[in-house]
Amino acid sequence: MISFAVSIVAAFTGYLLQTNFDSQWIAFEAKDALNAVGIGAWFNVANLGQIFMWHIVLLPLAVGVIVALHVILIRAKGVVPPIDAAETDAQLVDSRGGSQ
Numbered sequence: 446m447i448s449f450a451v452s453i454v455a456a457f458t459g460y461l462l463q464t465n466f467d468s469q470w471i472a473f474e475a476k477d478a479l480n481a482v483g484i485g486a487w488f489n490v491a492n493l494g495q496i497f498m499w500h501i502v503l504l505p506l507a508v509g510v511i512v513a514l515h516v517i518l519i520r521a522k523g524v525v526p527p528i529d530a531a532e533t534d535a536q537l538v539d540s541r542g543g544s545q
């Protein structure tokens with residue numbers, strides 16, 4: 446879910462790279478939105494160079510790191526069991542009279 450959310454932001458920055466009237470419009474709507482939530486000082490969506498680097502380096506890197514972490518966690522901890530599996534498995538183990 447986090448990777449999905451970050452990739453949505455990456456896609457938004459992609460729309461700013463079209464260098465046409467669409468991207469100008471989106472940039473100035475986004476500028477108002479970011480200023481309204483108080484983080485406008487950190488990102489200048491009207492600055493093509495800045496947004497280009499966010500798009501081709503930082504955000505894809507963030508998506509890559511999240512995916513790598515996800516795969517490592519799955520390999521280390523295994524997949525999540527079905528919701529009622531723990532209880533059923535415990536009963537199975539009890540009925541066999543041992544740990545397996």
Ligand code: HEM
Pocket residue numbers: 452453455456457458459460461462463464500501502504505508
């Ligand atoms: C999480 C990964 C990425 C997502 C979700 C993503 C998404 C997008 C989207 C939605 C656009 C707008 C396309 C359009 O409407 O014209 C775009 C444009 C663009 N992206 Fe990406 N992108 C990603 C990674 C990258 C990377 C790694 C690069 C380059 C190394 C890149 C380079 C570009 C360029 C140059 C454009 C402008 C193309 C144009 O408008 O003609 N993107 N991207």
